Structure formats: structure tokens, C-alpha cells
Amino acid sequence: MPRKQIKRKCGHIENIYLEDREFNDPAALKHHEDELCEKCYVSTNRVCEKRMSYVDYKIEYISCRTKEGSYDEKNKTIVVYVPYDYFLLGTL
Structure with missing residues (x-):
């Protein structure tokens, strides 16, 4: 996946990974x-960090953000920022 440096709405500059189709797509950027x-x-x-399998993330938590650089290739896990509302709604 290619990386690109972008300016977020908070004003901070961040390097992000983009899918190939997103790299030159102005709407995606x-x-x-x-x-x-x-x-x-x-x-x-209000979020908590939860390490989970990458498959679970893609199926159940795709709308949640992930922690930069947290993907563990050996164990196929990733750290996901899960909103506390998920716990209150009983979706975990």
C-alpha cells in the first residue's frame, strides 16, 4: 500500500496508508x-484500544479506526480504537 502525507482537519499532518485505488482519487483523499x-x-x-484478529476487524469493526503501525503480520492482529458506545450497545 502506498503512503501519502495529508493535512487533517485538525491541522496536523499525518502519513497514511492508502489503497491503490485511493491514491489518485480526489474524493478519497x-x-x-x-x-x-x-x-x-x-x-x-471515548475509545479503548482492543487488539483483535485482522479478520474480525474487517468483518465487525471496519467503521472503527486502527492504531498506526499496530498490525502484527505474524499473528495477523491489529489494534482497533473501539468506541465505548459499542460496549454500551452490547455489540462486542
């Missing part, structure tokens, strides 16, 4: 620019 950076997202939202 705008979507990423309209989000908060990882640090601001975690500090302004």
Missing part, C-alpha cells in the same frame, strides 16, 4: 483530510 489525526481522534472520543 478529501475523505481522509476531513477526519481528525489519530492523536486528536483518541483525545476527543
Whole structure:
């Protein structure tokens, strides 16, 4: 996956991984620019870090953000920022 440096809506600059189809797509880049950076997202939202299998993330938690650089290739796991609302709604 290619990396690209973008300016988030909070004003911070962040390097992100993009899928190949997103790299030259202005709408996809705008979507990423309209989000908060990882640090601001975690500090302004009630989330907890949960390590889970990458498959579970893609099936159940695809709408949640992931921690940069947390993918473990050996165990096929990733750290996901799960909103506390998921716990309150009983979706875990």
C-alpha cells in the first residue's frame, strides 16, 4: 500500500496508508483530510484500544479506526480504537 502525507482537519499532518485505488482519487483523499489525526481522534472520543484478529476487524469493526503501525503480520492482529458506545450497545 502506498503512503501519502495529508493535512487533517485538525491541522496536523499525518502519513497514511492508502489503497491503490485511493491514491489518485480526489474524493478519497478529501475523505481522509476531513477526519481528525489519530492523536486528536483518541483525545476527543471515548475509545479503548482492543487488539483483535485482522479478520474480525474487517468483518465487525471496519467503521472503527486502527492504531498506526499496530498490525502484527505474524499473528495477523491489529489494534482497533473501539468506541465505548459499542460496549454500551452490547455489540462486542
